[in-house]
Amino acid sequence: MAEVLTAPAAAPKTNRIGLTIEPYKGAESTLCSGCGHDSITAQIVKAYYELGVPPHTVAKLSGIGCSSKTPAYFLNKAHGFNAVHGRMPSVATGAKLANKHLNVIGISGDGDTASIGMGQYVHLVRRNLGMVYIIENNGVYGLTKGQFSATADTGSGSKKGDVNEMIPIDCCGLAIELGCTFVARSFSADLKQLLALLKIAIHHPGTAVLDIVSPCVTFNNHEGSTKSYKYAKDHEMALHDIDFIEHVEPTTPVDVAPGETRTIELHDGSVIRLKKLAEDYDPTDRAHAMATIERARHEQLFLTGLLYLDRSRRAFADTCNLVDEPLNTLAQDRVRPNKAALDEIMNSLK
Amino acid sequence: MAEVLTAPAAAPKTNRIGLTIEPYKGAESTLCSGCGHDSITAQIVKAYYELGVPPHTVAKLSGIGCSSKTPAYFLNKAHGFNAVHGRMPSVATGAKLANKHLNVIGISGDGDTASIGMGQYVHLVRRNLGMVYIIENNGVYGLTKGQFSATADTGSGSKKGDVNEMIPIDCCGLAIELGCTFVARSFSADLKQLLALLKIAIHHPGTAVLDIVSPCVTFNNHEGSTKSYKYAKDHEMALHDIDFIEHVEPTTPVDVAPGETRTIELHDGSVIRLKKLAEDYDPTDRAHAMATIERARHEQLFLTGLLYLDRSRRAFADTCNLVDEPLNTLAQDRVRPNKAALDEIMNSLK
Amino acid sequence: MNSGLGQRIVNDFSIQVATANGSGSQSSNNVLMRSIFQMGIPVSGKNLFPSNIQGLPTWFTIRVNKDGYVARRKDIDILICMNPETAVEDVKGLAPGSICVYDAPLRLNKVREDLQFFECPFAKLANIPDTEARIRKLLANMCYVGVVAELLQIETAEVESAIAKQFKGKAKAVNVNLLAIKAGADYAKNNLPKLTRYTVERMDKTQGKIIIEGNAAAAIGAVMAGCTVCAWYPITPSSSLCEYFIAYARKYRHEADGKATYGVVQAEDELASAGMVLGAGWAGARAMTSTSGPGMSLMAEFVGLGYYAEIPGVFFDVQRAGPSTGLPTRTMQGDVSFAATLSHGDTKHICLYPGTVQECYEFAIESFNLAEQFQTPIFCLLDLDLGMNNWMADPFPYPDKPIARGKVLDAAKLEELRAAGKTFERYRDVDGDGIPYRTLPGTDHPMASYFTRGTGHNEKALYSEKPDDWVHGLDRLVKKFDTARAHVPAPILSGDKSAEIGLIAYGSTESPMKETTDILTAKGIKTEYLRIRAFPFAKQVHEFIARKKRVYIIEQNRDAQMLQLLKLDINPAEVVKLRSVLHYNGLPVDARSLSDEIMRQEG
Amino acid sequence: MNSGLGQRIVNDFSIQVATANGSGSQSSNNVLMRSIFQMGIPVSGKNLFPSNIQGLPTWFTIRVNKDGYVARRKDIDILICMNPETAVEDVKGLAPGSICVYDAPLRLNKVREDLQFFECPFAKLANIPDTEARIRKLLANMCYVGVVAELLQIETAEVESAIAKQFKGKAKAVNVNLLAIKAGADYAKNNLPKLTRYTVERMDKTQGKIIIEGNAAAAIGAVMAGCTVCAWYPITPSSSLCEYFIAYARKYRHEADGKATYGVVQAEDELASAGMVLGAGWAGARAMTSTSGPGMSLMAEFVGLGYYAEIPGVFFDVQRAGPSTGLPTRTMQGDVSFAATLSHGDTKHICLYPGTVQECYEFAIESFNLAEQFQTPIFCLLDLDLGMNNWMADPFPYPDKPIARGKVLDAAKLEELRAAGKTFERYRDVDGDGIPYRTLPGTDHPMASYFTRGTGHNEKALYSEKPDDWVHGLDRLVKKFDTARAHVPAPILSGDKSAEIGLIAYGSTESPMKETTDILTAKGIKTEYLRIRAFPFAKQVHEFIARKKRVYIIEQNRDAQMLQLLKLDINPAEVVKLRSVLHYNGLPVDARSLSDEIMRQEG
């Protein structure tokens, strides 16, 4: 079957909804060349393109930081919002309530999430707001020139030679503790895994947290850093080979190989296929997920993959019992009670 | 030996350092009568009195809320600071750096900690600041008249009849996840356990988190609440009977009963004695503590006792490598470099 | 001793009930107030309560005034003492000849001799059969209503109907409370002397009127304004605004299938609620929050983002006494200057200052319109007095203007633009009014998307650090702000147009102004009164000051905050005309203090 | 074509180097600037950089001026083009006759004809043997230093010593950089025409002087002030202030046993750093933080607590262009009015405005004294231009005053009080200056303890909702604030005392003022210049305005913020005298713009 064909002068490639990759791209990046964040951006472009999500249905948000600049670098045809430092979750919450059909993606950094943004991160997860929440984790504040962030590992050295005395916050462990319904860890250079996880996250109805180690080549890519390319490459241990099989047509039966593979069906019929690596990891078992993370912390392993998935909890907009149409464009007669209603209120006050 | 004696006209009872209980008391409480917070206050008075801590060495802090009012109701002879809502940890951090010998105790509420205070709580724990941190947890915002807080259980009903749709934040689970070095849960009406835990917390060199269910009689003590006296009494399951044996004189050997009892020695020679109840719980095993809390969450158990203790991590002031004397009163010649130093700096800039 | 002597005063006195909070006196006070109200006599009710939940002193004051004066009065004519803790001090504070009704065990008649005392054994009176001890404690409060009703000659039928209204649907409660009323009234009739000094007589001044708190009025406004997202964090005295919104929305904003046309989030703090408002406003919701001083401080960063990125949002600030946590249950107009320029850098915000409960309703609606029309955060500033106290008003009119969504381009409009060969540029001043056009996320049109940011941007909403883009953007914001002058609620003028003296007040300071000017007129001091209703100031404000010789700015804060804003805006030559009258002790301002101070300054 | 013609200009020109950031040109620019400086010629250096880390356009401007003018100049005389992205635009912006040194591949001589071009093959020149590609990229920058040194006739020995200083202790680096310099210089000598228009000549105006950034100066001040707690959260342009503090403290604030006499916390955000400062100040530390606009917004709530509960703390605000995130790497005096009344409710804060690097040092020390003497948050307002750019100064003098800890009662003093039958009341105005006494937690004396709160309190620091206590407390704070007028740094006056026209500036706007007044004088416009150095305003400010006919307030923001503060403070009759000169495009202000605008307004 291995035949090499000369390609005909092909029409530009398009996706399921007939779009080329162009509208999925963004402005040119202004990040340092080699920055991990740019790789993540590229996978985000790919994920939305391959899934065929209409760009205008996406709202892309961020806080402040090098990582938070990246929404400008993907999905040009989506509305974007670069908010204030650490407070993107609240902005996303408001936007999702205004229009519950928006596909919301938020990009944050480890500083933006684990330091100034901690309170909002915790409450976002607790609400299970339907959005993809990406932490581009480099262990430093890139944009302010390389101070340690709260995810820097104890003993990790800075470029200037300081040693981090604090313990790290594990945004994944924290998310699971808080009842997050999708928790994954990845590495900006593990393109295949990242793409699969992004696609699943985009399909996930609740808060999907992806904590992605994304090296800062300028301030945290040296010997002694535990967030460098070299360290991450040397230490990455994937929990599984992960694939996402989108359920496009309601009738397509999903074809799954037996044996070494675990499959998880999502609410919309799509399927996650996990190929067992070291052990047969069940990401739907919360206690086991916690224990695994605890063990990884203890043994200083850099475990990647889908750590935890909960398909049962309702997303926030659902608990709000909203009308089917987006609130943002309801006509006046649906949002202004009639005169009889006002009269009734007035009478009750007489 | 059981002889009943008629007491002689006794001198007022005093503690180890010769003080009566008076300086350990505070102003009269202005809380609702029956409020759980008042019971906690009483045990705090007792703990400091019985331990013989000199009141002037204590700094008592709080945020805002009914719970946060209570530092005015104990330890009149200690400096107090009722700060702003949810931000007491930062104030405590500053105070402890200014004078590392202060015995710092902070009182917070579930609103003050788990909502507005989440970010600071997380980072306090991460720093392992040497202080006792008490969460008087009633599942509501008492002072603003009974809205659900972020620790209210899913399905718990409000006095007005609303049902809480959100999932609760477990401040203990979270603390352990974040590397907290002392984590305990108790109940305001379990006086004996609370007193023992308070004493241990006061002796603990790092951050000691006590999450104490403390019913709000006015807004959250009804049928359907999971933070009512009745619910807590009916559901409390202590992990152990806990005792604290203070190591006062360097030579006193601590006498420990064998058998059903587990003992843990603290850095200063004091001893925690845990009498086994349902199972032999080892509070120094972090993975087990996490699993236990996870199980309690799953089975909706109200587990109390010392959940986790880590005696190894250094407290924040220690990582700062401060001089032995408090910074707040160092003489000028110790904090102002001499002329030669300034000249050296100036020359380097020429 | 002059108690009981002097001339008989009809429909012009104030009653103060001194209790402890959490003792359940609220229903009693309500019933007492409504009974008088139902007799057609103007009333207002003010609750002076502590910042705790139970057991601390609380005073409820009912002012009965035939002329419709509704502000706090300094003097209390009839004191009802139920609280042992403050009783002696309360009694000492009365003017000679005042009336004191007290709970027998307090023995207050021993405190001074120049009052008229009415001693009542409330515990005994409340001994209604078949009631629990807990209930009897509450009923003791209803007994004083009976006593006072009898003393003042309040019509029994009105008391009964007030009880029926208060305990609507709870037959048992109605019953025992009626018994308590009767016990009080009977006791008074049979055992107490007649009260000859004060009495009520039926009038026709409250027909058809409502009694409402400003927070409830604003909430109803928000419901009628079509507010679709409400994000809030509880804080006294603003919590009830959102709580009323939720309650009314639950009743009037669900569709036939039970689904809601609004979403509510109880946020984790005020930073979050502000962020949610902006996120929702950005995405096209009509979004609001409500807070008080400390929350305003916490919202500062987000508000600056809203200003510079031009995002609509409605921010109610129900002011309380600050700085810092201050006096959470006391009133103040203390955030006026802070709100007007909230956030770092150069910022200016549209602020509305409702002065009556009706305006709380109207300005709430208007705030949502202005927010979207001007694409910016709008502050609607109430205060504790206006927001949490009881005010009489005419029923609110149904909105006569449709909802105004401002310059939003939907897919169809974008398509028109495209067809006409035009482009959409988010921050371009197309119409010369400083207000650009916007699109909403989710709009299905290739020209729709743009990028919102708090960093420097050009007209195309592209990131820019260019000096000219920056200046251009900031200058357009000034232009937009100036456009607003003609669109915000204009000031209201009253009084003597020819007077040399001008008075300026705003917000809840409206309440004593009629009385104040009446007093001044009686003393021969002619004044014209302008009430500011919004910032930026409309041209009428400038004209007014230009017309006057001296202008007193009357406000409830220490630093003369509105005067400061005026100084910055008016013709510099007229700054000399401005004088300040301040009141900032946390109590609602009263007319006598104002007129005295103005007369003092007039010399 | 007039390139190379005209008269020869000595020691009066500006050089601009256009590169991309992260390209390592910083050391080269430093060496270039220092070489000239070492020749005794006044210089100043300004870095105009983007808000990202690598690859975007950056301009470094060195102004060489024999008269010691140090502000930005609008015109560039010598442009060094290294950045392909901006080269054409940069070249187009030059005045005819300017000099352009450019990297050969850019072929800029094709862009216009009215400049004098110097083409250099920098990549080739940087081809130093035994160096990696990465290093050669850096060395290319050093080559332009060699070229320019040769063109301007900078003394080789000074260039060499600047290199030695720059790469101190790294022999290899010194070596290759010297080679690069030589390669550039040789190339210029052998291949380029002589530069006849500009040159440097040795002077004696920099002898003994230092070059320093304002942030470093303030940090040294904090070290010398005995700052014991520093809590911070990184933000441009303030981060380096705390980073310098840490670096200097590490060197000079450890004792023989290696232990530190200070503690540092990198906080989780600005709310936390503000809280830590207050906690530390409350407990008796000399505590500081440093931030910029967005951080100021986030600190609003805590600052109000500090004001009302009276807690010392030093807050450096290194201002950048706002509102919102704005232009993080551009300068502005945009937080002046926000800082002065930060937080909700009635608040007023002491603010210092250092205008030179020496004042950054001195005012840092003074801030700690004032904070403790007045028991309140002190704002020390720098801006990006002052804080992050390079300024010449005389070496800073050793502090001549001891550390002033203010009214702190220790156990011994309390015992004296007790013995004298007196009490300690935390908030009592014992001395009539509005400043009460305090004790520190941990003080071993039965009278020491008191309770600090942001809620209403009386003189004894007990919780109080009493109207009189509240007013009394607020009024005392005003008194304390007024006391400060005489204790904050007084304004500095210069120029012609008899002039009708007054100029007022503050902060970094000082830098073009000498030049501005010289220009105006040359044009026949006499002025007297007053530099405000603190808020509240000292009496000299009022006197100055009283003495003048017209007063121009010159500042770098849109809304004339200092003018606003003045309006609120001065005699209302004099408000008409005030005029405004504003500059707010994010670039440091230059003298020519100011003098032009003043002349325009003078008509």
Ligand SMILES: Cc1ncc(C[n+]2csc(CCOP(=O)(O)OP(=O)(O)O)c2C)c(N)n1
């Ligand atoms: C309120 C506020 N404080 C501080 C800053 C300065 N600041 C900008 S980005 C950043 C940290 C970014 O770190 P991270 O989120 O890890 O992003 P990275 O640059 O590493 O991708 C900080 C502190 C700011 N913009 N706003």
Ligand SMILES: Cc1ncc(C[n+]2csc(CCOP(=O)(O)OP(=O)(O)O)c2C)c(N)n1
């Ligand atoms: C910034 C700010 N927001 C809101 C408030 C209002 N407020 C006072 S106490 C409180 C909640 C207290 O709840 P919790 O901490 O659980 O204490 P409790 O009263 O239940 O003991 C709130 C929201 C405030 N004081 N400050």
Ligand code: SF4
């Ligand atoms: S500084 Fe670090 S995080 Fe920022 S763009 Fe460069 S490499 Fe990426």
Ligand code: SF4
């Ligand atoms: S309201 Fe609740 S929490 Fe507050 S004092 Fe009363 S019982 Fe306690």
Ligand SMILES: [Mg+2]
């Ligand atoms: Mg980072």
Ligand SMILES: [Mg+2]
């Ligand atoms: Mg609570």
